[in-house]
Amino acid sequence: MKQIAFAAALLALPFTVLAQEAKPEKPVTPNDIVAAAKAEEWVAIAPEDLLIMDLSPDAKGRPRRVIIQLMPPPFSQGWVGNIRKLAAAHWWDGTAIVRVQDNYVVQWGDPNGEDTKKAKKLPGDLVVVPESDYVTNENYAGSEKLLNTHIYHRERVRKSILLKSGKRGDDYAEDTYFYRGWPLGWENTHQNGDAWPLHCYGMVGVGRDVSPNTGTGAELYTVIGHAPRQLDRNIALVGRVISGIENLTVLPRGTEALGFYKTAEERVPITSVRLASELPAAEQPQYEYLSTESESFARYVDKRANRKDDFYIRPAGGVDICNVPVPIRQKAAAK
């Protein structure tokens, strides 16, 4: 079998292995567009918005680092604020990965959280966030841009940039779009509309007890399978894994109900969680994302919906928003 040719077609890297071959009219791939984006179309991620989680080294002694980007306003800021406080208190140091359920989530926090006698004390200044904050209304004071972006997106859809057929759409929301680097759902309400973040692969959310509990942010999970969009608007999303998710996805699946680990030995220790801004400047990881308001991003989405690379014989003519990962890359070191 021609593995390489098959492989090139399933591409998720900036350059295909076919790039060396001279072809008169080589079709443009989504990654070609990202690679050609202008420097000014990339947006730096502030160190205050990066959470660095280090697990204990693996069986071969290799370090395991996971980097999470926190969500910007106007979304989930009550929980995000709690997470900043928990990181500043070094609260997660000594906690663990407690659950890995195949095609669903990896979850971490205090393994003794259920036992009121043994549970780790939380910082006293965490806020209780209401369920209404699972969504953001477009009348929200800071959301003028949110609304404008949405209208802009709808205009694009009308022009059939993304969708060939008016029948197509999302199963969980009236509409979906991107805003400041994040995938959102949208629903019409009597006050313009509500927007909310989506449970795509790698998104990070806040474990909680049953309603009206909304969780503090001390117990977190990330999606490691097909997007469980039924959780949208039912639980807070606070960020996404932007590096090192493979350190979580390869972990043994838990054998207890729901993928919880049965014994303390199975759990994977978390040695430290820090905001990048707490590290010395030279140690702060530098990342940037392709602006979802940029022309290159619009072309990237369009190309993901209409693949014409060598491998594709039939472009889909549409794309699930969770199949449009926002391009994120390490910044070149400052000179």
Added chain:
Amino acid sequence: MKQIAFAAALLALPFTVLAQEAKPEKPVTPNDIVAAAKAEEWVAIAPEDLLIMDLSPDAKGRPRRVIIQLMPPPFSQGWVGNIRKLAAAHWWDGTAIVRVQDNYVVQWGDPNGEDTKKAKKLPGDLVVVPESDYVTNENYAGSEKLLNTHIYHRERVRKSILLKSGKRGDDYAEDTYFYRGWPLGWENTHQNGDAWPLHCYGMVGVGRDVSPNTGTGAELYTVIGHAPRQLDRNIALVGRVISGIENLTVLPRGTEALGFYKTAEERVPITSVRLASELPAAEQPQYEYLSTESESFARYVDKRANRKDDFYIRPAGGVDICNVPVPIRQKAAAK
């Protein structure tokens, strides 16, 4: 944090850990419906349709078995026939897992397949399947039931059993439905319509070279991330992993481009692949699936689209077909 309560809400097992609590009106979950389905609503999977793949034992000496269900007519039968021949020839014995790409695929076959001098010789009686077989037209001689099932499904949608809003739908197909246990896409054509299987989590497909090559079936992959539906109608799907997918999903991600393993040492040896029908009767695994034409399945889909369990405060009112795994279970041993 109340991990257990959170956990129960994210349920993928027949009974919740909250089941012991006495509640006056405990909401019905999708899994409650599956657990209550009648015996006659379950359909046995023939041993001729089960492919048993054994990997070498893991680092702790534990066996690693993966069981794949092959697709029934009228889909992909050229490739499925080749796969039966390859299994009968014990062709995969001594091949390997060659690629693991996070949020995408695990792929296996002959590691030397690219090297014409070293490549393992294929059985001489494999057929070449045309690209037209990626889809099945409803005028196909054996597809009367296919068409009827689709019409039945559309009637249900019109009655808003699944979808509250006429705007909602699938990004990759005009319509989606289930037929004889499998998720399908549908598109209107001048001859009734075309139907095709979907790249949901765990589905198994056939690696291939660029068009017009369609692959033989000797190189296979399974989906281990968000459904890459852009591959639908571009590559053959031949089955799905029904047991042991965690033996594939936990494998280290390959570090070469596209997740290929760099060295022979990284590859995971495949010790044997057999059709269950080749094993002695007592060793044949016994599985059954919940008929997708049953009343219980219809209720199960409806409940997955409208979750009202304790955890959910806002049912989605819709569901992505790849978020409706067809219930499959081991049959109780015959008495």
